[in-house]
Amino acid sequence: MGLDFTVVPGFMDIILLGALWTVAITVASAVLSFFGGIFFAVIALYTHWTVRLPFKAFEWLFMGTPLLLQLFLIYFGLVQIGIDLPAFVAGVVGLGLHFAVYNSELIQTAIIAVDKGQMEAARTLGLSRGEALRKVVIPQAVRDVIPPIGNNMIALLKDSALVSVIGVSELTLSAQRVIGKTYRPFEFYLVAAAVYYVINLCMEWVQRRIERRIALSR
Amino acid sequence: MTEEKHFVEIRHAKKSFGTLEVLKDINLTVERGQIVGIIGSSGSGKSTLLRAINDLDPLSGGEVWLDGVQVNKSLPHRQYEKHINAMRQQVGMVFQHFNLFPHLTVRDNVTMAPKLLKGISNDEAETLAREQLEHVGMLEKIDAFPSQLSGGQKQRVAIARALAMKPKLMLFDEATSALDPELVEEVNQVMKKLAEEHMTMIIVTHEMDFAASVCDRVLFMEKGVVVEEGPPEVIFKNPEKQRTREFLRKHIEGAA
Amino acid sequence: MTEEKHFVEIRHAKKSFGTLEVLKDINLTVERGQIVGIIGSSGSGKSTLLRAINDLDPLSGGEVWLDGVQVNKSLPHRQYEKHINAMRQQVGMVFQHFNLFPHLTVRDNVTMAPKLLKGISNDEAETLAREQLEHVGMLEKIDAFPSQLSGGQKQRVAIARALAMKPKLMLFDEATSALDPELVEEVNQVMKKLAEEHMTMIIVTHEMDFAASVCDRVLFMEKGVVVEEGPPEVIFKNPEKQRTREFLRKHIEGAA
Amino acid sequence: DELADLKEEGVIRIAMSGAYPPFNFVNDQNEVVGFDPAIGKEIAKRMGLEAEIVTTAWDGIIGGLLANKYDAIVGSMSITEERDEVVDFVGPYYTTKRAIFTKPDSGITSIDQVEGVQVGVTLGETHEDWARDRGYKVRTYKGLPELLLELENGRVDVIVNDSIAAILAMKENGYEYTMIDDFETEVIGAGIAIREGNPELGAAMQEALDSMMEDGTYLEIANEWVGGDIR
Amino acid sequence: MDVDLMMRVYPFFLKAAWVTIQLSILTTILGLACGALGAAARLSRFAFLRFLGAAYVSVIRGTPALIQLFILYFGGPQIGIQLDAFEAGVIGLGVNIGAYMTETIRGSIIAIDKGQREAARTLGLSKVQAFRKVTLPQAFRLMIRPLGVNINALIKGTALVAAISVVELTYTAQRYIGSTYKPFEMFLLSGVLYMIIIYGTGRVITWLDRKARIV
Ligand SMILES: Nc1ncnc2c1ncn2[C@@H]1O[C@H](COP(=O)(O)OP(=O)(O)OP(=O)(O)O)[C@@H](O)[C@H]1O
Ligand SMILES: Nc1ncnc2c1ncn2[C@@H]1O[C@H](COP(=O)(O)OP(=O)(O)OP(=O)(O)O)[C@@H](O)[C@H]1O
Ligand SMILES: [Mg+2]
């Protein structure tokens, strides 16, 4: 079967609107997952076991089950106990927490690897442990895991497609909708892939800039 | 609290790493405004002792008092944290390996703690940074990152960073090892000026000349015990103990 | 190749970091078996020069020759790699920050390179490690990891590691800054012994006494240029240049 | 034409999602059964072929056909113009109607009341376009299970679906939803999709389908799985 | 909750879980190989290899895995690559996760102090030797848990192969959900199995991480 892209322009508005949703979800969940990841890492490493153990269970839940299921439970499950989240919010919460747990894994490793002398130097200046973490240890830890955090952010971009299960009309869903109308799966999947790729290029560009900026600080 | 109030008092300090006893019953008092030097062979426990004053390497036994307050108090965690942060703000420390923050510029290395802990404004911080860096001749590198500095430059930033908190007590772990003679002289001047302003200092050093010229009192440590202490004239010219004499042989010969 | 064959020869060495000129036309020759000291103020380019001899920080201009072979040759990558590894095996280096391998024990820090590059057996490696560590008084820490060592201990392991490759040329960047006077004396002895065995050494140091006692020749560097060079008697007692005199003021006064 | 190749192989591969009861679904033995596989197998038998059932996610089902991963889709695929442009249809082999369901206590009893309430549909089905064309407030979902769940959760007030599948699903699961009456709509035909350019294969399948409709086998199958004639 | 139903169908879930496990293991192996090669390329001194590595990461990581699977499985035959669904799944997912692993591995390598490499080179070790004996062992400690994250994502990602008609754990659940209208029961069954697989993998990762961190 030959590819026929002449049908594409007529549907670009739907695709681009979907792309807008995808960007919105991705940005919001990426921010949540980044700060959530730091927060979780601190809980995992520095809190009393009474806090840590319940958190571990929570972490296992997110590590151990597919994102799809998590979104499903957040959207279809929570409403049954009276928490009715709009689909967009449910999507952002699900994606954000899921990747926060992933980021937390990365940041934990990096925190452990930061030279002990750094914490000591900060504590010696009179910084509390929290302040030392915030100002000295965590920035260095995050610096050391920029590439894998970049991984997670880009995985998040693609997984944002899953929020289509709860009816947010993001890029993949828009493409599927158009395919449902036109039955040109190859053309529109390729178009969607291209749009994803453009968003991905922007994210890579940001990552490269950050990496270049931190190169001096090693 | 002791009857006579010393500024720093260490009593029966003991410390082990596993089976290795690194500090064995160390006692030490320092008065306000004094400069005390600690000399001793490699691995004798000097760094460990210095770190204990800050409770960085908590002692296995013994007490550390600073200005009438016990530093290594056993307190519930939360209270201990508050307590130790307050104590540490009064104590500046320059590490043997400097431990500059690699992700911050020289400016931010110096101003981070005062900004955070004393809530000074950005302008005040800038003034403070320039003042402190000027002191150690590092003003021109204010925007550099630690990775761009030479060894001596790092050490000077570390000194500026510690002084920026205006501590009451300064601990130097081989403070001048990476400094050239001119800078040693400058740092020497800085120290003397600080001493006049009643800053108290404890200095671990291998440079006997330096110790002899700035210290009011010198301790000689060996294998976790203080072998001998006294004014530099005595320690360096005419030590009592055989072991001290041996350790300083070359120096004493040179001076004699 | 030059007409008269020097063991080490540096010609018109230049190096910049961005706009900062760190080395400006440095020339230096060292004969086999000589010990040359480099002194100078902090940030004057001493470490950079030492690193250039190994082509670690490649020069922006100029040549480095070792034993009749140019070190910083421009060669196709593969050949350059072979060439530089062969060169570096002949050159031992002790860094200002030691750079011990944190994931290896003291033993493995010392034996890794000889095992890998000279294919010595495990038994031979063990003997070698013990011998070298004995030399620097670190035998008892043979199984320790770097994180368990004091500053002076790390430095000694770094020295043993470099010597274990039996280099023809040793470069020390503040080799003795973290060593106590006794150890300085010991390392001094080691160096003299090495010199007798025709080891050539270039030593960056801030300890003028040390430089005066072990070096055959001393260079004084300032802002990327060699201000003055000569035998230690001249440099330390009676330097020609005003700048050298200033730099060494304290030392010369002391000696006078 | 691929008919000859199939004859030579002796096997025809038939695709469906395996998740659309009663038409195709998995039973407790993890076998794919239902109206679609039964029809597919019967057609194969009449063509002198062995049928091999493939289940695949709906997203990729047409792609798989076009890429020659199987030879026909007997998976309750509605015949639409757009689809017809990419594949050829045999059939229809059954028809169904659009239906609207709501909770008995919702107060919605006629199609006019659907205007302005939340309408749940399955993403990409023809019902979605229909609902949008009529200007309803539409929410889309992955499939019938989610639709029923949302009706229960109260986030949608009505759902639009093929009548047969929905009725059977509700019966099976004890849901008591009401279907909106006197709702006139065109019938939807489900067809067997094959690759374009295979008139002989299409004709052979159509012939097999026609013959089973004539001799009563079709009715037997329909009675077994759906409980009535759905031609 | 329909426990009866769950009891009747769980053996099929077990079988499907085995497919998921096989997929995961093979994909991990292929992914690690691609990741190692990719990282080597990205850190290479040859601009061309660096470009190739960057392009691999960018393109593969930047487009949806599902589409890559479609292209490989459906488009492959058009250029003469005939793979069965399982093979296409392993190759597609392995090459995909390899792009992520490339970044993970590269990240932990560049986090190692430059002084370490310099010290090794000064001893006369070749680039490769310095890398193998000094940089890599230290980077290993940094990469285990991040690779664990990749593997975790990969295990869950194996569900994608349902779209190319491999019946693994998730699709088994989905088929049964479609067939029985019992989503919670079926998700529970598959969820528990995923949890077991992932928990097991997590234990291995934690064990490796502890072992590597002994120093
Ligand atoms: N990577 C770098 N980027 C920018 N500037 C650098 C870099 N490395 C060194 N410099 C600068 O080069 C100059 C010379 O540094 P070098 O380390 O050679 O000094 P040095 O003579 O060894 O000093 P010290 O006695 O303090 O160790 C310094 O001013 C330093 O700030
Ligand atoms: N974390 C540790 N684990 C085990 N042993 C340690 C540890 N830290 C220090 N030691 C040992 O404790 C002893 C004292 O160390 P310390 O750093 O106090 O010596 P020092 O007097 O400062 O020596 P130097 O002059 O060489 O810096 C040394 O023998 C050292 O090996
Ligand atoms: Mg020490």
Ligand SMILES: [Mg+2]
């Ligand atoms: Mg230097």
